[in-house]
Amino acid sequence: MIYLNNAATTIQKPPEVARAVIEAMAGAGSSSRGASADDLAAARAVAGTRSRLARLIGFDHPERVAFTLNATMALNTAIFGLLRPGDHVITTDFEHNSVLRPLNELSRRGAIELDHLPADASGRLRMEELDGLFRPGTRAVVATHASNLTGAVTDAAALARAAHSHGALFILDASQSLGCLPVDMGAIGADVLCFTGHKALMGPQGTGGLVVSPQVELAPLVHGGTGVKSAEPFQPESYPEHLEAGTMNAQGLAGLSAALDYLLALGVERVAEHEEALRRRFLDGLRGLPAIVYGEHDGHPHTGVVALNLAGLDSSAVADRLAYEHGVATRAGLHCAPRMHAALGTLDRGAVRFSFGWYTTAADVDAALEALDAIAREVA
Template identity: 55%
Template sequence: MTYLNCAATSYWHPDCVVDAVTSALRSLGSTGRGAARGELDAARTVMLARERVARVLGFSHPERVVFAQNATMALNMAIAGVVRAGDHVVATDWDHNSILRPLHYLAERSSVRVDFVPADACGRLDYDALDRLVTPGTRLVACTHASNLTGNVADVRRFVEAAHDAGALVLLDASQTAGARPISMDELGIDLLAFTGHKALMGPQGTGGLLVAPGADVEPLLSGGTGVLSFEEGMPEAFPERLEAGTLNGHGIAGLSAAADFVWSEGLHDIHAHDLALVRRFVGGCRSIPAVRVYGSFPSDLALLDGSDCGRDHAPVVSVNLEGWDSASLAAALDEDYDIAVRAGGHCAPRMHRALGTQDTGAVRFSFGYHTTADEVDLALRALGELASEDESDEGDEAHGA
């Protein structure tokens, strides 16, 4: 199978990740739940994972790396832990339902006001609107680092500047970028960063977390056992235990630790360059197929897509539609006829689809990973070209799946 659905999950995992999970299953006890060898080994494994994740994400406080089961849980932890009744929040049209739905819940039940930075028909955010919407009294500004639909990359510095000038906190959703490119939480001044372990980091599913900068006050989403301070009625004040209730996924975290170490050893700049080369190759090939429509903002000269700034950067995500095909039928044909895995539909990004005008048709998303090769990209392009030619030869027939 040619797996081009890496924005959903990494199908490929380094051997070190598989080995780490297997070893942990055979040897680790429960973190903080005893002083025997297995429990101490678990505690050491989890602490090492915090350090390695912090290193990859440019964060100098590994003790404030809080583990969760995925980015969705981490985003819920951040939003529910920061936003209070009557607060004002600014989000964007790029955001995933992992941000949109928690905000909708709070807006309905706690009179939270939410404004959205709009995106245009090419998926570009309106940064002038950001400056207008973020005002003194805004509590939280949520920023998706890279759209999971178009792959366009946000100007995080603009978000941080606008938020901090107004006294607000910044929450960065790094689901599509953690492990795919260099990120420095410290340098950028990000207050809260949510990540998942199973996408570009190439770790196990069921892993992720929230990085909480000093000074960011986050109330616990969950309460329960932490293994320490058992006689206190409330959750501990100290991190990471403050936000980690219940037994951690030590086996998955061992795999995440190995994945973060692998990504670091391979080099985030090299991984980023590899991904950008695939994006340039794929978009350039799509431009030679007239029936293919590519969504998002790309320079006319793809050589400019070099990652030197956010306007010349891109996550390894490209969404398209093919004239004469609906997105579900196209994805099915790619799977059945070419053994290519992609994702069609709404991608949990309803506002982004409305901005692009694809809310009725959906789109077909091709997303690449560190294991993806140029030959696999070329296979996808050949498949699109042949399916486009097939549709042209069926003159007079109804559109596929329409």
């Protein structure tokens, strides 16, 4: 199988990741829940992962890196922990349901008022409309760093500047960027950055988290045991325990730590260059095919993602044929991004998403193009 669904999860990972998980399964105890050598090994693994993640994004407070199961839980922690009754929030049409649904739920409860920065039919955010959305009660702007559907990268720094100029906070969903684009939390101006471990970071599933600026306080989403300050009746105020209740996934985080070591040595810039070269090769190869490509703009930064449809064919039918007739794994449908599909006019048919990763090769791209050509010829 040629795997071109890396925007969902990476299957191919550095060999060190699996080795680290296996070693932790055999020898890591319970982080912060004991003083044996095995328990301390687990604690050191978790702490080391915090430090590596902070280093990757240029953040000087690793204790304020809090781990969760994934970006969805991290975003829920940030959104429910930051927003208060009566707040106004701005988000965008680029967003994944991990942002949209928590905000929609708070809006349905009447707890917040919500506006969306729209995307146009070509897949661009209408940044010129942003300032007009702010109100005196705007508490936060919540936005993705890159569309999971088209790969278009948002101007996150501009979103952060606008938020701060109006006295609001900026929450960044870095699920689609961290690991395949250089991300500097301070340079962007994010007050909270949410991430997942299993996509471009090339770590195990079940790992993710949020990074909270020292100037920001969140109410915890989950309350319970932390292994420290057990006499306190409430969740400790100190980080990271404030946002981490329950036993940590030491094995998964050991794998994520190994993945971060690999990326830090490799350089995320090399990953970005590799994916951009593959994306360009793929786009060049689509010329001459009856393909409708979404969200592509010359000079606009993208991740290694291309969304398209073949004229006259349902996106799910194309993805199924790619997988079962040609051995090419993609993803079809709405990609948990309904507002983006509505903007592009693809809400009814969806799109086929090709997403490249560090282990994708030029031969993989060429094979996918040959498969698309074969499918298109059969229905011409």
